[in-house]
Amino acid sequence: MARDTEVLVLGGGSTGCGIARDLAMRGLDVTLLERGTLTDGTTGRMHGLLHSGGRYAVTDRRSARECIAENEILREIAGHCVEMTGGLFVKRPEDPDAYFEEKLAGCRECGIPARVLSGREARDREPHLAMDIDRAIEVPDGAIDPFRLCVANAMDAEAHGARIETHAEVIDVLREGDDVYGVEVRYEADPRDRIGSSGGRRVGATEEITAEYVVNATGAWAGSLAAMAGLEVAVRPSKGAMVVTNVRQVDTVINRCRPKGDADIIVPHETTVILGTTDEEVADPDDYAEERWEVDLLIDTLAELVPILREARTIRSFWGVRPLYEPPERETADPTDVTREFFLLDHADRDGVSGMASIVGGKFTTYRLMAERVADHVCTELGVRANCETASEQLPGSENLEALEDAMDDFGLRSPVARRSRQRLGSRTREVLTLDEPNPVLCGCEAVTRAEVRDAIDQSGPDLNAVRIRTRASMGNCQGGFCCHTLAHELYPEYDERTVGAAFDELYEERWKGQRHALWGEQLSQAALTYALHAATMNRDRDPATGDEHVEYAAFDGGSRDVDGGNDFDRGHDGENHGD
Ligand SMILES: Cc1cc2nc3c(=O)[nH]c(=O)nc-3n(C[C@H](O)[C@H](O)[C@H](O)COP(=O)(O)OP(=O)(O)OC[C@H]3O[C@@H](n4cnc5c(N)ncnc54)[C@H](O)[C@@H]3O)c2cc1C
16 A cells, blocks of 8 residues: 655654654655644753763763764764853762762763863863862763754755654554554644645644654653554653753853762853753653752752852743653663663564554764664665765754855854854855845844844744744843844734734743743842833733723733742643743
């Protein structure tokens, strides 16, 4: 029977997008289905650390070796998504000397460049480190932008002929006897459709898509997806909390050098730092508590390494869920001991059901390797002979730094704004910034210009959260207080007033959700200022044009009820795409 596509990839996180790119580059016909936007799952809620492997050099050397190899590859193929900050494993007096030595030996054994610094040398590099840090190991950790990297993979997959469907939820896996032959998918509104354009799909419509092979890359949701095929995949979802501060207190990734524990990594990310993280097994990746003590723990513990964090303004907190997995025979009790290895589960071998495999575990840093292994497997199953090229083919926007420098000169763009634009756009800088009209900055905190916003709208439609992910607009210090409305304004008149209003509300609600956990001190003042701006100067609490007596401003009204109570915290995860 002829099938609709050769390979269906389920899940639009880093793993799924990486698999789609790899298979499409090998010439296969690929369709990727993602229930939300790309990065909607764990990929959009991670810490942003491009691991050197140092973290795993004592306990999990296989993962450590994979990390350093992939770290080097990603720096080559995705330079515009990586900031090579370098990393330090810093040791406090109470942290064991023996562990420091083991870490150093482990790094060297795994091929991770490692150099010992004295406490003074470490502070010369990072002046805000605590005075009692006595030694440090320098490693090639970096900061990575998961949104840009994921989208770059999807763009390249599309350029090689793949079909990428977002807002497309798999609701059933089609199976005949012992053979999986496709899925049933339900579509939500597609943000890439324009008002009035033909071919827009109907919200709620369902479709059966058949395929030669189905890859389950749904991460923490891989268990529920496999269950649709009558298969059992015992993922052990583990939640982690992260906190974003208002400025960049350190320029280097700071890791605590001790055996294990929560709250031991600080990652600089753009204009902020992200504190993380915790590790607690949860039953349901869509429903878990987001608790204030986790935020306090991160700040208190990491301030032992960088004391000025005690006074830092925390602009938001967010949570993600690791898609951990271990073979059933291991039964590790403590989730922090569950391996970070990845596993390719061939359901033909494992369960006697052909036509489907699941990929579970792993890390963002190793997404490309995971994708390569999956693509090798699929090619073997389908009898395709084609080599993996993802380790050497650069991702869109990353090639040729010199050309980018030239483009900067051409445009006369040498300001920090230009540098940030150039970093974000990579090789597309010239294409996006060539304009016949002025190009003002729309988001001051993140230095995002109108040209970038318009380019993102061209690609994403009226979904301003997708525009945010592409450009970082509204993700800085003011959390959209000063720019949400200017971004919404860019949609008009291409989109009608209602669409613009709804897009504005959705964008602002996303910003507000992450701030509720951090409302004290100066951040509370910032939130009050934003409220005043939006409610008073833009009539967001009363809309005279519609004649409504009172239009509820859902973002504020919904969130402010329980600022000091526990309810909003305990209500659990509500589907926000965090990640800044
Ligand atoms: C707190 C935390 C911090 C982390 N920090 C780091 C770090 O600093 N560095 C690092 O290397 N790794 C880090 N990780 C690990 C890393 O983020 C993950 O391993 C990786 O992002 C997983 O990607 P994925 O594509 O496998 O899963 P996901 O990104 O979760 O993608 C799965 C996708 O499947 C979709 N989906 C689910 N069900 C369906 C359905 N029925 N139909 C269609 N689509 C569906 C989901 O919406 C989701 O987008 C961290 C993880 C956590 C939790």
